[in-house]
Each structure stands twice: as structure tokens, then as C-alpha cells.
Amino acid sequence: MTGSYREDMWWHGRLRCRGYRITAGRDAVLDVLTKSDAHLSAEDIYMRVHRIYPGIGLASVYRTLELLAQMGLVYKFDFGDGRARYELAEGSKKDQHHHHLVCNNCHKVIDYNDFIEEEVELLKKTEKGLSRKYDFQITSHLIQFYGICADCRKQE
Amino acid sequence: MTGSYREDMWWHGRLRCRGYRITAGRDAVLDVLTKSDAHLSAEDIYMRVHRIYPGIGLASVYRTLELLAQMGLVYKFDFGDGRARYELAEGSKKDQHHHHLVCNNCHKVIDYNDFIEEEVELLKKTEKGLSRKYDFQITSHLIQFYGICADCRKQE
DNA sequence: CATAAAATGATAATGATTATCAATAACTTG
DNA sequence: CAAGTTATTGATAATCATTATCATTTTATG
Ligand SMILES: [Mn+2]
Ligand SMILES: [Mn+2]
Ligand SMILES: [Zn+2]
Ligand SMILES: [Zn+2]
Numbered sequence: 285m286t287g288s289y290r291e292d293m294w295w296h297g298r299l300r301c302r303g304y305r306i307t308a309g310r311d312a313v314l315d316v317l318t319k320s321d322a323h324l325s326a327e328d329i330y331m332r333v334h335r336i337y338p339g340i341g342l343a344s345v346y347r348t349l350e351l352l353a354q355m356g357l358v359y360k361f362d363f364g365d366g367r368a369r370y371e372l373a374e375g376s377k378k379d380q381h382h383h384h385l386v387c388n389n390c391h392k393v394i395d396y397n398d399f400i401e402e403e404v405e406l407l408k409k410t411e412k413g414l415s416r417k418y419d420f421q422i423t424s425h426l427i428q429f430y431g432i433c434a435d436c437r438k439q440e
Numbered sequence: 441m442t443g444s445y446r447e448d449m450w451w452h453g454r455l456r457c458r459g460y461r462i463t464a465g466r467d468a469v470l471d472v473l474t475k476s477d478a479h480l481s482a483e484d485i486y487m488r489v490h491r492i493y494p495g496i497g498l499a500s501v502y503r504t505l506e507l508l509a510q511m512g513l514v515y516k517f518d519f520g521d522g523r524a525r526y527e528l529a530e531g532s533k534k535d536q537h538h539h540h541l542v543c544n545n546c547h548k549v550i551d552y553n554d555f556i557e558e559e560v561e562l563l564k565k566t567e568k569g570l571s572r573k574y575d576f577q578i579t580s581h582l583i584q585f586y587g588i589c590a591d592c593r594k595q596e
Numbered sequence: 597c598a599t600a601a602a603a604t605g606a607t608a609a610t611g612a613t614t615a616t617c618a619a620t621a622a623c624t625t626g
Numbered sequence: 627c628a629a630g631t632t633a634t635t636g637a638t639a640a641t642c643a644t645t646a647t648c649a650t651t652t653t654a655t656g
Contacts, residue, residue: 300654303602304602304603305601305602305603305652305653305654306653306654307602307603307604307652307653308652309603309604310603325643326643326644327643339604339605340604340605341604341605341606341607342605342606342644343604343605343606343607343644343645343646344603344604344605346643346644346645347603347604347645362518366613366642366643367642367643367644368643368644385570385574385576385578387576388579394574394576396570396573396574398566398569398570398573399562399565399566399569399570402562402566403562403566406555406558406559406562409555410554410555410558410559410585411585413554413555414541414552414554414555414585415587417552417554418541418550418552418589418590419589419590420541420543420550420585420587420588420589420590421587421588421593422541422585422586422587423544423586423587423588424585424586424587425583425584425585425586426582426583426584426585426586427581427582427583428581428582429566429567429570429576429578429580429581429582430578430579430580430581430582431571431576431577431578431579431580432576432577432579433574433575433576434574434575434576437577459633460633460634461621461622461623461632461633461634462622462623463621463622463633463634463635464621465634465635466634481612482612482613483612495635495636496635496636497635497636497637497638498613498636498637499613499614499615499635499636499637499638500634500635500636502612502613502614503614503634503635522611522612522644523611523612523613524612524613
């Protein structure tokens with residue numbers, strides 16, 4: 285227990301080995317993402333980080349999110365409400381790979397990982413076929429179902 | 441042949457029965473969408489419509505696209521280049537149901553419908569399960585693969 | 597501590613999309 | 627067809643998420 289090694293520092297290596305520096309702002313953004321299981325917007329994240337590290341600027345939050353998305357540490361989504369939403373990529377913590385149900389009315393988002401094994405299996409196969417046919421190097425996929433959530437259906 | 445019935449007017453009924461009016465602008469937008477197989481932005485569409493019907497305003501193009509997307513006659517996509525992209529929904533013309541490959545670098549989009557049967561079959565099954573479990577009425581889905589296209593890989 | 601380079605915060609700028617509103621066009625009814 | 631009702635439109639301003647700018651501060655490294 286002497287090293288006081290914090291396991292929530294796993295991304296330090298990832299940044300360093302690409303020549304990026306470890307900063308308080310980046311740490312704080314990752315911290316917020318790690319501790320939330322919601323789909324936060326840049327401003328959501330900015331506000332939460334601000335409590336921990338009031339010096340941070342909104343632009344840095346955007347820059348950090350862009351960087352992390354580029355590196356594949358976070359996923360960036362468009363759920364149709366006019367702002368980007370972010371979540372930590374799996375592999376970082378307990379999170380399972382999952383996809384989304386998106387309400388067209390209230391823009392609520394539901395994570396699901398039912399049928400995920402089958403989906404991913406088919407995706408793998410499809411990826412392989414598409415990569416060859418279109419000479420396209422696939423690195424990720426997006427699957428979302430759209431519709432009307434239970435709450436919104438009640439209100440009509 | 442006396443009726444001079446134009447088959448590219450199939451959407452008139454769809455609009456009328458919902459109380460919307462048939463206008464030259466809406467006709468022109470649908471016309472452009474029908475004749476293009478690209479993924480056009482609102483401004484792309486505006487410019488093309490402008491040739492046919494110079495009186496149209498950009499706002500009307502946006503309004504029309506919003507309406508048509510709402511009605512399910514066109515699909516609206518976000519391919520990551522900062523503007524929405526539109527395409528006519530299938531059922532309107534020869535188009536087959538398809539999904540997309542999106543290049544993370546140049547934002548090129550490739551339509552594919554290989555493996556579509558299997559994908560759609562699994563999607564149907566998944567939709568059924570998810571609808572029940574989450575009490576969510578699914579109306580559509582989105583599947584995209586991301587990666588680097590052949591051209592972009594050559595240039596590196 | 598000195599140095600070089602990366603990162604930051606404050607702020608202005610960008611740019612796609614929306615809201616506003618008076619004028620016009622589409623449908624309805626007689 | 628004409629008048630009346632209402633949806634739609636074009637022009638334009640406003641919104642607002644995201645980016646660019648740039649002088650200043652941090653980080654990493656020795
Ligand atoms: Mn999620
Ligand atoms: Mn397409
Ligand atoms: Zn809802
Ligand atoms: Zn490319």
C-alpha cells in the first residue's frame with residue numbers, strides 16, 4: 285500500500301506513449317466519465333469537472349474529449365438532440381459492450397446488451413466481408429434502434 | 441394514357457392524408473432526392489433545387505427535410521462532418537435497404553447491402569426482444585461501420 | 597532550475613440549424 | 627371561379643454547439 289498506485293490512472297500510459305501530457309484537466313475529465321454511467325454532453329462534463337477543478341475551461345473539455353475519442357478511449361454519439369454525447373469506451377472499467385435504444389420524442393437513451401453476443405458475432409462476420417469487398421479497414425461500429433419510449437407513449 | 445398521371449407523385453397522397461399541402465418547393469426537394477443517389481446535405485439540396493425552382497429559400501428546404509424525415513419518407517444521417525445528410529427512404533423507388541461504411545478520415549460514405557438479409561433478420565429478432573423487455577416501440581434502426589477507406593490508407 | 601514544447605483559458609469566430617413574421621399560395625366551400 | 631381560411635414561404639435575424647486564436651501557463655526532461 286505504499287505506492288499509493290491509483291488504478292484509475294490506467295490512461296496515463298495510453299496518453300504518454302503517444303506523446304501527450306498528463307494534465308489536471310484531462311485527469312478530471314476522465315474522472316467524471318469514469319464515475320458516470322450517463323451519456324453526458326460536453327457541457328455536462330464541463331460543469332461536473334468544474335466542481336473538482338474549477339480552473340478548467342470549456343474549450344479544454346472539448347479538446348480533451350476530441351482527443352480521447354480520437355484515441356478510442358471514449359465514444360462520441362449523436363442521439364439527435366443537437367449536441368454530442370460521450371461515454372467511456374469499454375475496456376476501461378466494468379462496462380460491457382452495449383448498444384442503444386433512442387427515443388425519437390424525448391431523446392432518452394437506454395443501454396442494452398441483450399442479444400449482444402449474436403449481434404457482435406454477425407458484426408464480426410460482416411466486417412470481414414465488407415473489409416475485403418470494399419477495401420475498407422473497419423475499426424468500430426454503431427448500432428442504434430429508434431422509436432418511442434414507454435413514458436412518451438403514455439403521454440399521448 | 442390520358443390521365444398524364446406522373447408516377448413521381450406518389451408522395452402527394454402521403455402528404456395530403458396528413459393535412460399537409462402540396463407545394464412547388466416540396467415537389468422540387470423530393471425531385472432532387474429521387475434523382476440523386478448521393479448523401480446530400482441541406483445546402484446541397486438547396487443548390488440543386490434552386491436550379492429547378494429558383495424561388496425557394498434555404499429555410500424551406502430545411503423545413504421540408506424535417507417534415508419528410510418526420511414522416512419517414514427520408515432518412516437523416518450524421519456521418520461526422522458537421523452537417524446532416526439526407527437520402528430518400530426505400531419504398532420510394534428502386535432503392536434497396538442498405539447500411540453504411542463511413543470513413544473517419546475523409547467522411548466518404550459507402551452504401552452496402554451485403555449480408556443485409558442476415559442483418560435484418562437478426563435485427564427483427566432483436567427488435568422483438570427489446571420492445572418487450574424495455575417497453576419500447578421500435579420504428580427504425582441505424583447501422584454504420586467506421587474506419588479508414590482505401591484512398592485514405594494510401595495517402596498515409 | 598532551465599529549456600522546449602504541449603496545453604490551457606478566455607474569448608472571438610464559425611457555421612449549421614431554427615425562430616420570427618409579414619406576405620403569399622394552397623385548399624375548401626359555395 | 628371567388629372569397630375565405632390556414633398552411634406555407636422567403637428573407638432575415640437569432641441561436642447555440644463547436645472551433646480557432648493567441649498570449650500565458652504547465653508539463654516533461656535533463
Ligand atoms: Mn451507452
Ligand atoms: Mn445510403
Ligand atoms: Zn421518450
Ligand atoms: Zn477516406
